[in-house]
Amino acid sequence: MEIQDLSAVRRPVEEALGLPNSHYTDPAQFEAEKKAVLFASWSGLAVAADVPEPGDAVPMSFLGMPLLLLRDKQGQVRVFYNTCRHRGMILVEEPRKIEGAIRCPYHSWCYATDGRLVTTPHVGGPGQNTHDAVKRSELGLIEVRSHIWRDVVFINVSGDAAPFEEVHADLLKRWEEVEKPVYHGGTDSKFTLEVNTNWKLAVENYCESYHLPWVHPGLNSYSRLEDHYNIAEPGQYSGQGTLVYRQLKSHNGDTFPDFDGLSDKWDEGAEYIAVYPNVLLGAQRDHAFAIVLEPVAIDQTIEHIHLYYAAPEIEQGLRARNTQLWKTVFEEDVFVVEGMQRGRHAVGFDGGRFSPAMDGPTHCFHDWVASRYEIANANQSTAAE
Template sequence: MNSHDPLGPVMQPINRARGLPNAHYIDQAVFDAEKRRLLFANWAGIGFAHDVAEPSDAKPVDFLGMPLLILRDRAGVVRVFQNTCRHRGMILVDTPGKIRGAIRCPYHSWCYDLDGTLKSTPHVGGPGHNRHEDIDMSTLGLIEIASYVWQGVVFANIDGSAPPFTKVHADLLTRWREFDQPLHFGGETSYFALDVATNWKLAVENYCESYHLPWIHPGLNTYSRLEDHYNITAPGKFSGQGTLVYRQLCDDGKIFSDFAGLPDKWNEGAEYIAVYPNVLLGVQRDHTFAIVLEPKSCDQTVEHVALFYADDAADNDLKDKNADLWRGVFEEDLFVVEGMQRGRHGIKFDGGRFSPVMDGPTHNFHDWVARQMANRG
């Protein structure tokens, strides 16, 4: 093994592998490289479809410094554009809201349709002349970013180099095909955000394994025990955990409606999967959730959490209790991912070792990161 290859040990079989080196959690140069190779080159989560619930709704997003605009066009299709005017690079939309008419640049009033087409260029040929022979409007529409909506999440491939989402994640789409049906966002109280002093990858690592369950989630472990869980690993794509014991929330006899047509495996089963690079998903018989990890810096991450239901008729009090329950579970993890971040400053830490039995999902993620960064497929 090349001693100068810091990622070589990460790509070894799990019984011999070491975890990612400290630099992948605390070094700005590595963070910048991961931005390009992991987050911009793959299908990253950048927001939620319910943020643009109706035609003409738009929401600006700053994703690792990249100005993006999520909008729903007049046909109801969610689209993502670079939020930059093609004239002088001005930010087009600063605040979420409904686009009245056209997307108008606040600088020189160039206007774009919701499909990105450049519609007007006032005075571009001089006062009162709104056309110029050297300005080909057909080539100056907004730059569209490849996007795909699944499980309520807006995924985007910012640099445009990834294969189609449906090809990359064909296995997962098949695995969860029963949940390919309308999801109803639970409303204002079914969204919350957690500001976490950690690198975004540590949130992925912690989420996708159940090994920590007895010590970090003792309440959950009373009915969904460690031995009730199983590992999920799809090399190069996703990893996570499943449970054979999911307990429906019940309050004064009220429960959520089930998703239609689910097979028996979901009566008491549930699965929790990290979709690389930065989306964490959970499916149960009566609700789902999605977590979009927003990396802010090497050691700062915002976890955006949204819960979804099978229909709009879900009881509001029950939805509030469910959101509180999940918030409590996710908050139990905070001291762990923040503690690992602090621990990564230990200069003699060598990436750590994996349990060959319990850490398969985490090793799968480390191996994916290492291969992406080393350009080894």
């Protein structure tokens, strides 16, 4: 694909244009984006709560790649290609518990939950389960590099990104105070939204508060636009914070238990940050959430929303109300991100302009995406020399 000039995107926010239309509408650009942005970075895949017990396995797709999210018998969460090393057969078709080994349904090659190839029946001929040319020690499942933070399973498909702790050192420092044990609320604390939009528009909408008065009038009635502040760390992350977080209360005045040891900042403060490229996180005094954006196609995204608490046992009624509250808020954004997706088909649209006062977080994200292409193009040029 022809290398684009994205210098206008990388200008200061006062002068910058947004990403060109093709980044939202062109399938060829989507293919380029996979490698330059999503495969080369630490992208969100799932949450560890999807595989709560040793042996739990969930097949999933990430940008067309068949993957297997698995908690091995020792309790470690791993991500493998869901592909047998023999003839490329899919290993696991449905979520299930691996009681013994992972057995390929084609020729019965079997793998331990840590990925080791352990049996190869008849590989040397009938009754001969070994062959000198088939070295089991070299044919384990291909593991995808992964890292877990705030229960989100991040993966680096290319395998050459800097360590997660290095890439996100500033964010880890910013949120070290809320780095507490979190407990997934269970089946009534997760939901998905299927949205007809490009995944980047979901990020852009999430990381700014400019739209609150018109899109979230209920939320804005107690957490007003003027109570919010921008968070923008070029090259790293962006989002928004509020100074007036209001705890949800039951009919008798009960609230969720707080995370231990928080400073006064979190009494009425909360922050909502986009961890580039595709993870949206929220931190409050009494609960947290994680949204993993699954890019299905250039104009299709599935939002996987999970809610977490400071204790493993939370009163069900209040928990359910909290889930519904957040679902309502996030559903209010659907018409916006879908409307922007349709709007991107206006061929004369130049990517749009930013409000320097209000759109810093969104511009920060656009600048980061453009920088990923610059790195990919530089690497491509070096390889061609």
